[in-house]
Amino acid sequence: MKQMYRIAGHATLYFCLTAPAAALEHGPHVHGTGELQVAVDSNTLTLELHAPLENLLGFEHAARTASELEVVKAMTAKLERPEMLFKLPKAASCTARPTRIESPITAASATGARMDPKKNAGGDHADLSATFSFICTRIDKLDSIEVAIFTAFPATRTLNAAVIGPRGQSAATLTPNRRVIRF
Secondary structure: OOEEEEOOOOOOOEEEEOOOHHHHOOOOOOOOEEEEEEEEEOOEEEEEEEEEHHHHOOOOOOOOOHHHHHHHHHHHHHHOOHHHHEEOOHHHOEEEOOOEEEOHHHHHHHHOOOOOHHHOOOOOOOEEEEEEEEEEOOHHHOOEEEEOHHHHOOOOOEEEEEEEEOOEEEEEEEEOOEOEEEO
């Protein structure tokens, strides 16, 4: 059965997949594991990271102390530098766009508010979704992506990647020792 999926919040970026709907749903909350969805459309590379906050922060609650707030700020600063998290071929001439981060904990920590329990349906578990995009003037030269999330966030041990691009669909399991996606 063919399904339509909206990737990365772009109203115009739709892909028709023959995979079952469950293939792109977020998997279970497993510490150390995350998901990375990669889409290439026209001159845009979009990546969506979905991960337990434990992988990125070391905790999954709104910052309660000054040191935890600093950890949240440091994580946010890393996520806001996608060119450090994803190494792209220079020949593709890609420019990072602003990162979009969605998480009840980062929002609560930034404002000092209590976390909305409705947005943290997993109880003690909380996730983060971050969308990164790059505009590439030579998208035809984009033949690989080195994923440096493992260096920036060492508690991340596995990323299940789904790739949709000009050469079709593929999937890969990325690890600190196997961190390159090839097109």
